Every structure is written in structure tokens, then in C-alpha cells.
Amino acid sequence: MLTSVVDLVGEDLLSWLGGLAVGSLFGFFAQRSRFCLRAAAIEFSRGVSGQRLAVWLLTFAAALTGTQLFVALGWLDVSNARQLAQQGSISGALIGGVMFGCGMVLARGCASRLLVLSANGNLRALLSGLVFAVTAQAAWRGLLSPAREWLTGLWLVDGGPSRDIMSLLGGATPEKLAFSAVWLLAGFAFAFHSRLPPRLLWSALLTGVAVVAGWVFTYQLAEASFSPVTLKSLTFSGPSADVLMLVLNSPHVRLDFDLGIVPGVFLGSLVAAAWARELRLEGFSDGLGMRRYLIGAVLMGFGAMLAGGCAVGAGITGASVFALTAWIVLVGMWLGAGLTDLIVDRGLPRRASASPAVGDRGNA
Template sequence: MDSSPQLIILAGLVIGLVYGAVGLLSGFCLMSSMRGWLSEGDGRLVRTYALAIAVATTASQFLAGNGMVNLGKSIYLQQSFSMPVLFLGGLLFGYGMVLSNGCGSRALVLLGRGNLRSFVVVVVLAIAAQMTLKGLIAPARIALVRASQTTVNVNSLPSLLAMFGPAEALARAMAAAVVVVTLILFAFAHPAFRRSPGQIAAGVVVGLLVAGGWFVTGYLGADDFNPVPVTSLTFVAPIADSLQYAMLSTGLTLNFGIATVAGVFAGSLVTALATGRFHLEGYSSPRHMLRSAAGAALMGIGGVMAFGCSIGQGLTGVSTLALGSFVAVAGILLGTTAGLRGILRVQPFAVA
């Protein structure tokens, strides 16, 4: 169908605006979810995250099953990938997320609320990600990937199930059903979550935003003469691209990811101002700033190695049912857990 780059950018901006508003009002964040669950005994936020994955997977697989979006064109369903690098990147990202007290998307949301600590996180994350994508760290990353990557015919849960006989459509439905039902049961088994309509709504909306991103880039952007990358919500590379675009806009082109990043910040800012939540915050000490910046650097490096962040892999990647995404998410969860529990636990700073 006919596509318009301006329409893709506008849609990315709208998706970002909604995500920014929902993220601010609900506190949607994997790190906060894990901290509440593991350290504070509050499991509501992690159930919100689980519900978002379930909704994103259901809607994304519906689009793919009906031929509206070819998820195979996304970066998550490649035939060649390195499981060790994906897992290591997830570990670095997860631990960095605890050091910085939130992921890249959460930093954008908090920045819109006036959190100046998040400004440091966003800038350092962007620089570290660009260094890993194209700069000083890139040769080491590429060498590591080449030394450990494998080429496989089975790169997703549906293709794995199809090896045992079911047709492609049935395998897709079965794999999606197992993931979605498990996550929904986990979410709604928690009484406090069932009594939290705001958290339920947040999970549903964020999940639909992921599917919306696939629809925008995979259906509206399906133009053989002027194609756009098939992608959805993810933040490490787009934050890096946004910083580069801010500095070199005359030599670059706006894309879905940059528009989404701008939308998240704007959505959070408008919501914070409208609800009286905007207030400036800073670091409590130089050590606090140093640790936060170190965490941001780990997130930038790890997010590139893992092909995504807690949103880019945890929601968008998993919605494709890619095996590599589950490997990356396992690393993110383990890295986050190490930062919250055990001998590597990160001690919280008092904030200003």
C-alpha cells in the first residue's frame, strides 16, 4: 500500500506521547517492578509488565498470522545470532538498570517530570550506545559476535514447535497461547493486581502500543520503493539516534524511533505539568552521579549487544516469540536480580 514517511513519524510521535503519559501515571518500569517484587513484597507492577507482554504478544501474533506484518523482517528473527552476546548484553543492561535506578524509557519519562538525574542517564546511555554501535567499542562487539554466532533454521517458538509436526499457523497459535495464558494467569493470580484497574489499564495500553508500532512500520511502511525498518517500541538505539539527530540533523533523517523518543519525553512532560507532578530533582552526591552514569553506560553497551532493552527485548522482542529475545530477557532479569539481591546488591542512595 502507499506509505508516507511523515505518517510513520507522526504515528511514532503519537505512540510515544501515549507511552510517556501512561509511564508517568502508572510507574511502568521493569526495574521498579522487580524491586517491588523482590525487595518490597509488592508484586503489582511486575504483573502489569506481564500483562503488557501478554497483550503485545496476542496482538502482534494476530497481525503476523493475518499477513498484515512480516515480523521476520525485524531484527529479532534473524537466522544468525549469538546467544552468548545476547545473554551477556542482557546481564550488563539489567545490572546497569539497577545502578541507574531505571531503564532508558523510564529515564525519558522521569526527565519529562523534571528529574535531572535522568538527563545524565539519557545522554550517557546515548553516547555509550553509539560507541558500541559504530564507535570505539564496535570492533570488539563485532568480533565477539562473529566468534560466537550460529546460523539456525529454528529461531522462534513457532518454528521450534513446527519441527514436531504442526503446520505453521497452528504452531504460531500454540506457541502464542502458551506464553499468553501463562502470563495472564501469573498477572491475575495476584489479588492486589486484580484490585488495581489503573495498573491493568496500563498493561493493556502498553501492550497495544507495541502492536501499534508493528502495524505502523510493518503495514503502513510496507512500500517496496520506500521501505522503513519493521520495528516497534525500543529505546537504546533510538535514544542514541536522537542525540545524534539533535547534533547533526541536517545530515540525518527522522525515523520512527526518534519520533517515539521525542513523544515519550513530551507525553511525560505534558502529563506532569497537567497533574502537578513536575518538580526538579538532582543528585544527592558526586558518588550518586558517578554510579548513575556508570549504569547508563552499561545499559548503552549492553542494550546494543542484546539487540534491545527491557522494552525492546522484554516487550517488543518477546512479542515476536523469537528465541533470541528470551535469551536476552533471561540475561536482563538475572542482571537486575543480581543488582537487587545477593552479594552484588546495589545499595540505594538517598535522593535530593
């Protein structure tokens, strides 16, 4: 399908354009749907069946169901995806997931949400996103890499069937598709219960479709290319660090799918916010709030690299192929977010400058 396009523009440029397009799709509809794992986790921990939880469930279920539907139809093969084929870390997934969950509550947004809000003029999110990227790079190849490697090595799991959670339970593609459909029905049920407006419902579904589009595009590109192409979809920890190094180090790097994601999400969110007239500059109100954001960004940056992905990269993209470690990361994120909200936010006296309520717009 993509062979003629590869011949016309080249594999590297096409890969970058694909990342840009998929990122733009995600950024536009994530901005319109107010997609945010942090807000959904807080609603869940507080026992509230609100719209943020419904949006997250619909996005998650759309990515899960769409990916498994393409696999069932024979249009996608995810067996070579990094989340399944390579060696993983149970200890890294659990510890990193909890750290990321704690960090996203402190920073009032996960990595993808910070990027979306940065494009809307939120300077708090922009600074937090930069600190996240710096920390992610330090954890991957810099000063923090020895600590990450030690924690990762505590409990390893081989690639292959042992990383496929459904295979471990004796299931295959039909069971994966059926399980995904249950999540989708749950998403619609929560949307109905919370009276989610149709605009948010469709935007949430299309946010999840962006993950499916990433898988399908890279798979088709791998089929059309003569050189090896890594099967992947949306994630933000690695690409954020790569874009940072591109800006600081050298512009002469090979274009790929990951390098297109971050500018794509920024562009998509910018267009969505401009279309809805929601562009506005926002900054820090005090030093205490700034410290909170920065601590949260550091926890997310290290936690994402330790866990092998962020709230989207592991929590949705990895989960959509039923990677064992991704589901462990997801559980860790929800636990970390709930505990941090309980201790830090609900444990403090109510003040006028307290964190936004569960039902608000959820800006960082």
C-alpha cells in the first residue's frame, strides 16, 4: 500500500510524516475531549463516576478494541512490537508506574496532557514538560541511568508469550477481542451514566483511534520497506527526550516516526484550541505550586523510562497489545495517583488555591 509513497518521498520522511499525522490526530481530539489519566484516576479514587473517567475509558477501549480488531482481521501483526517481543521488567513496570502516577498528580497532568496544554499557552505545563524530557533523557542515557538499570534488573521477564498477558491466561485473539469489547461497553455505560456530551464522546473515541492508526501505519511501512522498521505507536517519554536532544545537540539526525509525534501533538492541540478559542497564557501563582509541578515532572520522567512508557505509551499503546508489563504499569499509575491525591491533596486543609475540583476543566 505504501510502496509507491516510499519510492516517492523516501522511507525516513514518510515515517516522520506518519508520526506527525498520528500525533496531530491525537493532539486535536485529546484537546477537545479533555483526555487526562490524572483527572480520571482522581475521580476513581474519590468514588466519582464523572465525565473524565468516562473519557479515559472510551479512549482506552477504542485503542484496545481497534487494535485487536485489526489483528483479528489479519491486517495487523503486533507480535514483533517491542512491548511483546523484547525482554521486559516487572519491577520496573510496577515501581515506575507508581512513580509516574504520583508525579502526574503533583504536576496536574501526565506527559501527553502537559504537551497538549503547552500548545494552548499553559506555561506551567510547558516548564513541567521540559523538566520531564530532561529527566527522561537522564534516566535513559545520563546520570540517572544506573539507578534505572538496577531497578529494572530486579525482576525481568523474557520476551514472547511470557509478556502476553492473555497468552499466560490461555487466551488468544478471539478472547482478546471479546475482552476489549467488554471495556468498550463499560466506556459507553460510564458515558451514559455521567451524561457525557456527544462531542466529548466522539472526541474520546477518536483519541483512542490515533493509537490504532500508529500501529497500522508503522506495520504497513514495515511491509513496504526494504530496511527494518520498528513496529510502534504513540508514546511520549522516548520521543520527548529525542526531540529535546535534537534541539540541544544536532539537527542532523535521521527522521523517524517518534520525532514526528511531539510536534504533531503540539500542532493538533494548537489547532483545536484556536478553533475553540481556548488559547490563553497561564503561569505559576506562587513558588509552592512551582515546586510541586517540578517534583511531579521529575517523578514522571524517571518513572516513564523505568516503566517502559508513559500514561499513553504503556498505559494505552502497550495495553492495546496486551503486554503484561503495560497492564502492570497501568495498575501502578492508578495506585500512585490515588495515594498521592489522598495524601497530598485531600490530606491538606482546603484553601482558595487548592487543586482544581474533579469536575473542572483540569488544566495543569
